[in-house]
Amino acid sequence: MVASGLGAAAPADHRTTQQVLRIHRVQPGESIQQAVDAARPGDTVLLSPGTYHESVRVTVSNLTLRGFVAGPAVIVPGPAAAGNTCATAGNGICVTGTKSSPVKRVTVRSLTIRGFAKNGLWASWTDQLKVQGVTSEKNGQWGIAQERSVRGVFTRNTADRNGDAGLFVANTVDREDGAQDSKGTVISHNRLLGNRIGVTVRRLRNLTVERNEATGNCAGVFVVGDEGKPRAGAMTVRRNHIHANNKLCPKTPRLPFLQGSGIVLTGSEKTLVTKNRVEDNVGASPLSGGIVLFKSFVGAPNESNEIRDNVVLRNSTADLADRDTGKSNTFRGNTCGVSEPAGLC
Numbered sequence: 640m641v642a643s644g645l646g647a648a649a650p651a652d653h654r655t656t657q658q659v660l661r662i663h664r665v666q667p668g669e670s671i672q673q674a675v676d677a678a679r680p681g682d683t684v685l686l687s688p689g690t691y692h693e694s695v696r697v698t699v700s701n702l703t704l705r706g707f708v709a710g711p712a713v714i715v716p717g718p719a720a721a722g723n724t725c726a727t728a729g730n731g732i733c734v735t736g737t738k739s740s741p742v743k744r745v746t747v748r749s750l751t752i753r754g755f756a757k758n759g760l761w762a763s764w765t766d767q768l769k770v771q772g773v774t775s776e777k778n779g780q781w782g783i784a785q786e787r788s789v790r791g792v793f794t795r796n797t798a799d800r801n802g803d804a805g806l807f808v809a810n811t812v813d814r815e816d817g818a819q820d821s822k823g824t825v826i827s828h829n830r831l832l833g834n835r836i837g838v839t840v841r842r843l844r845n846l847t848v849e850r851n852e853a854t855g856n857c858a859g860v861f862v863v864g865d866e867g868k869p870r871a872g873a874m875t876v877r878r879n880h881i882h883a884n885n886k887l888c889p890k891t892p893r894l895p896f897l898q899g900s901g902i903v904l905t906g907s908e909k910t911l912v913t914k915n916r917v918e919d920n921v922g923a924s925p926l927s928g929g930i931v932l933f934k935s936f937v938g939a940p941n942e943s944n945e946i947r948d949n950v951v952l953r954n955s956t957a958d959l960a961d962r963d964t965g966k967s968n969t970f971r972g973n974t975c976g977v978s979e980p981a982g983l984c
Contacts, residue, residue: 656967671695671704672720686750692717694726694755698735700743704732706750708772713751729757729779736764741788748772758784759801765802766790776800781807782834789822797830798837805834805856809841817867821846835888835897836861837881844873852880857888858896858926859917864906866939872908881929882918893936898922901954906935908942914949921955925962929954929975931961940965959983 660681663674667689674684680701688710695714696706706712719726725733731752736742741764747847748771752759752804758799759775762768762785774797775782783797784807785791791808806829806915807882810819824846837853840846841863853859859881864871888897899922902912917929926933932941942965951958951973958975961983975984 649983651857664937667691669925671714672723673698675702675704679915679970688712690715692949694719694723694730695732696723696725697732697745697808698736698742699745700736700745703746703748704750705746705748708749710741711751711774712749713753714752716756721925725761728761729755730761731755731775731778731947732760733757734760734765736766738764738787739947740764741766743767743976745769746771751776753777755779758782759798760784762791763787765804768905769794771795773797774799775805778802781805783807784916786810787819788813789820790825791821793826793829794822795828797832798834799830800833802835804839804861805829805853806837806844807839807841808843809839810843815865815867816842818842818844818864818871820844820869823847825849826851831856831859833886833921835886837857837884839863840871840874842859842871843869844869844871846874848874848879849874850878852882853878853884855886856884858903859884859920862898862901862907862910863935864908864939865935865937866906870908870939870942872910872944874910875978876902876910877914879915881915881920883891884920885922887922896924897926899927899955900924900931901929901935901951902942904941906939906941907931907936907944910944912944912946912949915951917949917951917954917958919953921953923956927954927956928960928979929958930973931960932965932968933960934963934965939966942967944968946970946973948972949974 683703765788782801831853897927901917901920959978
């Protein structure tokens, strides 16, 4: 393994028998983008503690972009370099491939992304992206977001006070389409604080949302689907702690105002919601309550979802609320006090 600074000459490339992996060390005041552009598959771009004023676009596979665990590397907006589409879109870090050539096995870890007009971290057309130990805070839209991607792993991150979802995963954001198979994406052990929604999963199938904490948001977890085919769902939401998501957020063209929503399913099928602790989410929105089933904004019902073995207490207007027209959803083994309709507890 060879360490190289930005000004160092690249080592001779003799890779016929053994891969040469390089560490590109970046100091505050130096360009992260320059180091990323110089990197080859398998390399690491290592950020020293300090503040970096730029946006960073990653398009090479098998790259690690990380800070030191012992001291924070903080990425904030700076002058937009010519041709940097990540910066002009208002994002902090972009990991982007194409449909024919997705970016594979990129890791982003142990750094902070703060204050971008749109998204802290934005990913599109990726495979096996890992985002670990990242703090994304005070960004205008999403803290950490991904579309058109598979097998992502988002773990031990903090998303704090972002304008929309702290952590957002979707099939696609620029057109209506059926749900995509995420091929086992995992969202786990994250802290989601003071966002509009803690975690949004939109038009996806085959993923797990587990062991996250969501508090101080307008809503904790949203699983969003519609009438498109395949339908959203076939996922598991388990062992999360969703509490006191009582921030007030105004209505949007798709949703009424939000306040006091724990876990909400809209237009989903075959989703298992189990062994979560959902407490003290209080509001008067049509979507308020501990665990809520609600028809999608186009009227698509929830179908064949299973809500079982959850602890759901002190939520208002109900701990469990089935405000949907779907008839095949089941509630069993839950510990709760008040349900709509009565008899679900």
